[in-house]
Amino acid sequence: MNDQITEQTKQLRKHYARTFHNDGLLDFFVGWALVSAGIYLLTSLIIFSFAGWMPIILIAPLKQRFVVPRIGYAKFSKPASIPRPILIGAGAVILIGSVLVTFLGSQESRVPIIAALLGLALLFVLDRGFNRLTVYAIFIPLFFIIGLGLKVLTPAIVILVGAVLMALGIYLFVKFLQKYPPEPEDEDELS
Amino acid sequence: MTEDYPLDPREISGLDRVIHSPARLKIMLVLMSVEEADFTFITHATELTRGNLSANLTKLEEAGYIKIEKKFIERVPKTIASITPAGKKALEDYSSLLGPILDELRKS
Numbered sequence: 001m002n003d004q005i006t007e008q009t010k011q012l013r014k015h016y017a018r019t020f021h022n023d024g025l026l027d028f029f030v031g032w033a034l035v036s037a038g039i040y041l042l043t044s045l046i047i048f049s050f051a052g053w054m055p056i057i058l059i060a061p062l063k064q065r066f067v068v069p070r071i072g073y074a075k076f077s078k079p080a081s082i083p084r085p086i087l088i089g090a091g092a093v094i095l096i097g098s099v100l101v102t103f104l105g106s107q108e109s110r111v112p113i114i115a116a117l118l119g120l121a122l123l124f125v126l127d128r129g130f131n132r133l134t135v136y137a138i139f140i141p142l143f144f145i146i147g148l149g150l151k152v153l154t155p156a157i158v159i160l161v162g163a164v165l166m167a168l169g170i171y172l173f174v175k176f177l178q179k180y181p182p183e184p185e186d187e188d189e190l191s
Numbered sequence: 192m193t194e195d196y197p198l199d200p201r202e203i204s205g206l207d208r209v210i211h212s213p214a215r216l217k218i219m220l221v222l223m224s225v226e227e228a229d230f231t232f233i234t235h236a237t238e239l240t241r242g243n244l245s246a247n248l249t250k251l252e253e254a255g256y257i258k259i260e261k262k263f264i265e266r267v268p269k270t271i272a273s274i275t276p277a278g279k280k281a282l283e284d285y286s287s288l289l290g291p292i293l294d295e296l297r298k299s
Contacts, residue, residue, distance in 0.1 A: 016221075
């Protein structure tokens with residue numbers, strides 16, 4: 001294909017993908033995951049190690065309810081980044097490692113499961129190639145690793161960072177709703 | 192045309208008039224960037240009015256450059272447009288023809 005067109009379509013694809021995912025939903029759920037992780041660190045209640053990640057299944061229905069009617073639907077071809085077998089392999093290693101740490105390790109060593117799950121999120125966003133998400137996926141595991149390594153990570157700090165991200169998510173979501181009012185149905189426009 | 196200035200204006204008449212319209216070129220570029228998109232998305236991406244977009248989509252469909260079909264996306268019926276192989280080729284041909292002309296203009 002013509003190089004000029006290829007470069008242009010690549011730039012446009014990035015721009016559309018950013019707009020499509022600039023609704024704050026992911027920021028909110030990443031924040032919620034951190035708040036849950038913080039509560040888990042505080043209380044050791046196992047429910048909170050899962051509660052943070054379970055609502056991720058709500059993202060697709062919420063996008064369908066709020067995002068698609070406003071900016072429309074588009075299917076993006078996936079960027080050719082990391083080969084899928086490598087991603088799946090790395091994800092499996094992290095997951096199995098997390099499970100072993102959780103069930104065979106001591107109470108304190110369960111904490112790395114949070115970093116491991118965030119590592120899975122990193123693989124996911126690398127696969128999807130979203131910029132802001134990539135930043136989250138890199139900095140949040142670092143936040144945990146460095147915080148735990150230096151023994152300065154307290155549940156309060158984790159909850160605070162999560163709360164800030166949740167607030168950012170809500171702010172972005174409100175801005176998104178204001179910027180993109182619902183569009184009329186398009187059923188008869190193209191027929 | 193002189194030998195030291197290879198830009199031949201006659202080549203411009205070979206440009207594809209279906210794609211040459213700014214509105215249709217925008218639509219083609221948007222559809223080239225995604226696998227498929229609905230009317231609302233293309234409206235935002237091209238900043239065309241809904242009526243203008245509808246008319247130009249019809250022209251592109253008639254030329255065989257795009258395909259318009261009804262699909263269920265997450266159980267919601269949508270009218271979806273996507274670029275066809277003929278459309279991709281037409282856009283490439285258009286770029287191949289216009290590109291060198293623009294390059295010559297830049298040099299002059």
